[in-house]
Amino acid sequence: MINTPYLLFLGDAPDSLSVKVARGIRDWRPEYAIAQYRMNDCNADLGIPDMTLMEAREAGAQTFVIGVANRGGTISENWKEILLQALEHGFDLASGLHQQLKRDHLIVFTADKYQRQLFDVRIPQREYPIANGEPRTGKRCLTVGTDCSVGKMYTSLAMEKEMHRRKLKATFKATGQTGILITGEGIPLDAIPADFMAGAVEWLTPNNDEDHWDLIEGQGSLFHISFSGISLALIHGGQPDALILCHEPTREHMRGIPGYQLPSLEALRDLSLQTAQIANPDCKVIGISINTSELTDKEADEYLDKVENRMGLPAVDPYKTGAGRLVDALQELP
C-alpha cells in the first residue's frame, strides 16, 4: 500500500492529456492530491496548489507520484534529479511507468540511503494464491466492457463516489496501474502470472460486511482477443453479484485490432452473465454505462434513451450525469 497523501509530479508534460494519472488522482481522491510539482516547461495544470518538495513535505505529503507519462513509458532523464531530491526530502516514489524505478541503480541507491520506498505499480508486489472459488460474504459489482478503454474504471469510481455520498458501504478495488495510483492499493492484474489471476482477484475482494459492496475495476473485454483471459479471470475470481455493461458508441473497431468489430450490448450481456453465473448463479446485469464524450448532448440523450428502451436497463453516462441511477439499481437488488 502506497503512503498518502501525495505530491503529484507533472514534470515537463507537453499537454494536459499526458497527466491523465495525476488528473485521476485529483478527481477521485482529492484528499490525496495535496499539491502539484511542475517543471518550468510544463504545459499542464491540475488547478491545485504548486508546492516545492519542502513545502509539500511540511504540508504532510508522503509520496511523490509520477503523474505524467511520456511516449515509451520511460523515466525521463530530465526528471531524474528531481526524483532523487524527492527521496532526499523524505518522499517515497510511486510510478506506473513501464521503466521501473527499481531497475535504476541511482534511484535504488538513493532510496536505500534515505530509507524510502519505491513503488512500481505495474509489478506485482507479492505472490497470490490459486483461486478456490469459495463463496464470500459481502457484495461485489464488476464493470465489463464491449472493448478496452470504454470507461470501466471511471464507472466503478463514479459509483463509489455516489455510494459514499449516500453513506453506503463501498470500496473501489483497483486492478490496473492508474487505479492503483489513484487509491494507493490494488493488483496489477495484467502483470500477474496466468495461474494466479483469478486468485489475485479473490485476494483483492475478500469476505466483508453483508451490506458492503466492492466495486471492482474491470479490464479488457471478453470480446477483445488480446485480453479476454484477463476479463474472464475477473468475472470468475470476482464472483460478482452485479455487472455493469460499459460501452463507447463511436468506436469503429476493437482497440488496437482493426479487423475486429465491437460486440452488441446484448452479446456482452449474455456472455458476461453466462460466464459469471458459473461462479455466482445469482449474478445479474443491472445497468449500462455509456461513454458519450464523442457525441453531442442531443445525440447522447437520444442514444441513452434508445439503449435504455432496447435493453430494459438504466443507461447513463456517469461522466456527465453521475452514477446515481446505477447505484439505484444496485440498491434495488434483493
Place this chain on the structure above:
Amino acid sequence: MINTPYLLFLGDAPDSLSVKVARGIRDWRPEYAIAQYRMNDCNADLGIPDMTLMEAREAGAQTFVIGVANRGGTISENWKEILLQALEHGFDLASGLHQQLKRDHLIVFTADKYQRQLFDVRIPQREYPIANGEPRTGKRCLTVGTDCSVGKMYTSLAMEKEMHRRKLKATFKATGQTGILITGEGIPLDAIPADFMAGAVEWLTPNNDEDHWDLIEGQGSLFHISFSGISLALIHGGQPDALILCHEPTREHMRGIPGYQLPSLEALRDLSLQTAQIANPDCKVIGISINTSELTDKEADEYLDKVENRMGLPAVDPYKTGAGRLVDALQELP
C-alpha cells in the same frame, strides 16, 4: 529448445505413478528416450535400457531430464550428486519441478563450469508479444475440456501420432511443462504474465503451410473458475479452426473446487464455439474425446455410443482406440 535425445532420470521413484513425465516422453517421443537412469531404490521401470551417464553420452543423449516428481516438487537432496555428475559428463539438465535448477547455486556453478544449459520448463524463457489477432495461414486444432486433467494433452498427442502415421503435416504444440519436456519446446502458459497469454499462443502457432495442422495442447477449462482465463487466452490466441471436446465421465466435481459441478458437453460445445468464433468465425467442433479409464469396457462402449448419438459428433477414447476418427473428422473439414 531443449537438446534431444534424452537420458530419463527416474531417481528413487517410489512407484510408477511418480514417473509420469518420463513415461509421457517414452510413449510420445520414443526416439528421444534413449535410456533410463535409476537409483538403487527406484521402483519404476519404463522398459527401456538402463544406462550409466557415460554410456548414455556415448549413445548420443544430450539432456538429462528429471522425469520423476516428488511431493512438493523439490529437487531431492538424494538426486543432487547425480545431477552434478550429469553436468560433468556433458549433459544439459531439464526439469519441470517447482523448485528451480537455476535457483540452486551449486547446480548453476557446475553448469557454468562445464558450459551446460539448465532448463526450468515452468519458467518462461523469453518475453512474448501482445496478441494482434491477425489471421494466420495453416490450420489449428485445440483441445478444450469440461475440467482440468481430463486428457487434453493426451488427445492432442494421439492425434499428432495418427496424423504422422497418415503422412499428414501436423505438430503437437505444448503449452504446459509436461508437454514441453515431451517435445523439447513450447510455452509454460500458466506462468506467463496475463497481458501476454494470448500473444504467447500466437507466437507458438505462427503462419504455416496451408495443409499443416498445429495440434494445440489445451489447458484448464472455461468452466473452471481458477484457470478459465488461461483457457480463453488459448481459444483467442490459438484462433482454432477445429475444437475437440474432452471429458472424464466419472468426476464428481470440478478438480480442486468441490462446490462446482462439471458442465455438460453441450454447454462446453456452445461456450467454446461462441468464444472461438470471435477470433475465427469458421471454427467448428469436430469431435469428442472421452477418458474412459474409470469405466469397464462395456460401460465405456455404452457411454461413447450414447454421447455420439446425443451430440452428433464422433466420440472416442484415444487412450484405448487411437485418435483415428478424430483425424477423420479433421480431414473432412472443407
